[in-house]
Amino acid sequence: MRGRAIAAVRKVRELRxxxxxxxxxxxxxxxxxxxxxxxxxxxxYCNEYDKVSEPVPLEEMLRRIDHLGxxxxxxxxxxxxxxxxxxxxxxxxRRMRRTGAIAGMITNGYLxxxxxxxxxxxxxxxxxxxxxxxxxxxxxSKKSLKVLDKKLVMLSEYAEFHVNINSVVGxxxxxxxxxxxxxxxALELGFESTIGIIHDGxxxxxxxxxxxxxxxxxxxxxxxxxxxxxxxxQEAIAxxxxxxxxxxxxxxxxxxxxxxxxxYCSQQRGYPGVPLADYTTADVKREFLTAKSCSPxxxxxxxxxxxxxxxxxxxxxxxxxxxxxxxxTPALVQIQGAKS
Numbered sequence: 001m002r003g004r005a006i007a008a009v010r011k012v013r014e015l016r017x018x019x020x021x022x023x024x025x026x027x028x029x030x031x032x033x034x035x036x037x038x039x040x041x042x043x044x045y046c047n048e049y050d051k052v053s054e055p056v057p058l059e060e061m062l063r064r065i066d067h068l069g070x071x072x073x074x075x076x077x078x079x080x081x082x083x084x085x086x087x088x089x090x091x092x093x094r095r096m097r098r099t100g101a102i103a104g105m106i107t108n109g110y111l112x113x114x115x116x117x118x119x120x121x122x123x124x125x126x127x128x129x130x131x132x133x134x135x136x137x138x139x140x141s142k143k144s145l146k147v148l149d150k151k152l153v154m155l156s157e158y159a160e161f162h163v164n165i166n167s168v169v170g171x172x173x174x175x176x177x178x179x180x181x182x183x184x185x186a187l188e189l190g191f192e193s194t195i196g197i198i199h200d201g202x203x204x205x206x207x208x209x210x211x212x213x214x215x216x217x218x219x220x221x222x223x224x225x226x227x228x229x230x231x232x233x234q235e236a237i238a239x240x241x242x243x244x245x246x247x248x249x250x251x252x253x254x255x256x257x258x259x260x261x262x263x264y265c266s267q268q269r270g271y272p273g274v275p276l277a278d279y280t281t282a283d284v285k286r287e288f289l290t291a292k293s294c295s296p297x298x299x300x301x302x303x304x305x306x307x308x309x310x311x312x313x314x315x316x317x318x319x320x321x322x323x324x325x326x327x328x329t330p331a332l333v334q335i336q337g338a339k340s
Contacts, residue, residue, distance in 0.1 A: 006160050010126055013102060017074040021252075021309050025288055026281055027072030030306045031254040032106075032266070035061050035092055037081040041108055043133070044140040048266055049081045056258055058088040062095050064260055067276045069099030071284065073254070077104040077127075079266075081258075084111040093123040102126045108143050112151045114158055121160040128155075129164045134178045141173070145182050156189040164192040167219070169212040176215040183219050195219040197237050197299055208238045233304045242296035246316055248307040250287030254279075264292060265300050268322040291316040 021029045035056050039049035056064075068076055076096045083089055084107050096103040104127035105120075120128070132148055133141035155163050165186035167179035179195055186193035195216060197208065208216060216238045236243050249255075249264035250272055256262060262279050263269045271292075274283065288310075298304070 003160050007162070010102075010162065013126075017102060018309075020074060025252070025310060025313065026285060027074070028068070028254050028284060029073075029252045029309060030075045030077060030302065031068050031073045031256060032077045032079050032302070033061075033064060033068070033256040034080055034258045035078055035083055035086040035089065037258045038085055039080055039082040039108070040085060040110060041082070041142045043142060048079075053081070053258060055086045055088075056260075058091060060260070061086075061088070061092050064256060064276050065092065065095045065099060067279070068254075068256075069101065071279065071281065073099070073101055075102040075104060077106065079106040082108055082111070084116070090119050090123040093120070093125050097124040104128070106131065109148050109151045112154065114154055117154060117158045121158070125161045127162045127164070128159070129166055131166050131168070132182050133168055134173060134175070135181060138174065145178075145185060149185070152185070152189055152191070156191070162192070164194055166194045166196055168196045169216050170197050170208055176212045179215050179219060193219070196301055197234060208240075213238045233308075234299075234301060237299050243298070243304070245295060245304060246307060246311060246313075247292045247295040247298065247303060248288055248310055249292060249303050250290065251284045252288065252310060253303045253306045264322060265303050267300065268292075268294060271320060271322045289314060289316050289318060291319040293319060293321040 017029070020027075037048075037050050037053040038055070039046075039051075042049075042051070065076065076099070078089070078092065078096075083105055086092065093103050093105075103123075103125050105125060106129045109130040109132075130148065130152075131143055132145055133143045135145050137144040137147060152165070165182065167182040169176045169179055183193040183195065197216065216234070220234070233243055233245070247264075249268070250262065253265070254262050254276075255265050256276055257269060260276050261269075262272060262274050262276055262283075264271050272283070272287065292298075
């Protein structure tokens with residue numbers, strides 16, 4: 001009863017968020033923020049962690065959360081590194097909720113136990129995504145169902161927040177069929193199940209082979225997946241085709257690194273590279289109208305899904321080339337086969 005009531009309230013908050021996003025483009029819809037770059041694992045395909053960084057001090061994290069609140073951010077997601085290694089994670093989540101934002105987290109799940117799940121409940125976490133890559137740990141990834149299955153059972157018994165289990169294909173994983181087994185197990189436990197495609201070090205397209213594509217499409221055509229199953233973004237990636245879309249990174253989507261700088265996404269650091277404390281609504285409005293030359297072959301699904309809210313809105317009238325010439329240029333020409 002309690003879990004159903006919490007889920008109902010969360011759904012109402014999410015509907016209000018969607019309504020607010022449709023009503024105005026002057027605020028971020030989703031920001032991902034890094035409280036700790038350190039990770040307890042060392043997955044071979046990941047470029048978003050290290051083994052030496054200290055966690056961002058709590059006081060600084062709270063200031064950054066408040067700045068996201070100042071910008072009117074609707075959803076704040078914690079990622080890493082591994083966020084569960086931060087000693088004050090519960091306080092960070094409470095502050096996120098205090099701004100009015102929906103609070104989410106991406107984790108490898110290794111550090112979960114019953115007490116930790118109950119603490120996350122009390123802190124007010126709304127959503128958790130756990131990435132599981134294979135059935136048995138190997139040199140590419142330690143995030144395996146064999147290790148994490150007991151953690152998933154605990155979550156099914158105690159979590160009052162929404163849980164999504166995300167599996168991946170591509171990137172050197174030995175058996176793409178593992179994703180199907182992981183997805184079935186997630187559904188058995190009452191969780192949502194999604195699948196993503198591993199990108200290269202710049203977030204760009206790496207087409208799937210025949211077996212990987214078969215597994216990908218089998219996963220995306222099942223029931224009980226989220227709204228991303230209705231868009232064609234990942235399907236084009238699986239087939240090695242560019243996408244024609246308006247990336248709203250830096251506006252509707254923000255990535256805040258451990259140094260407190262705003263970036264387009266985890267794979268395009270340095271653009272715009274502005275301290276969050278100095279980021280304003282004017283920056284949000286500028287980036288809304290700025291095309292990114294990396295977008296046609298981008299595989300960063302969360303950026304696309306947030307940008308899709310505004311796919312019908314204003315054309316973008318300036319352009320930057322992350323990783324290349326950062327000077328703004330007219331965006332009224334075709335870029336890599338995609339119209340701006």
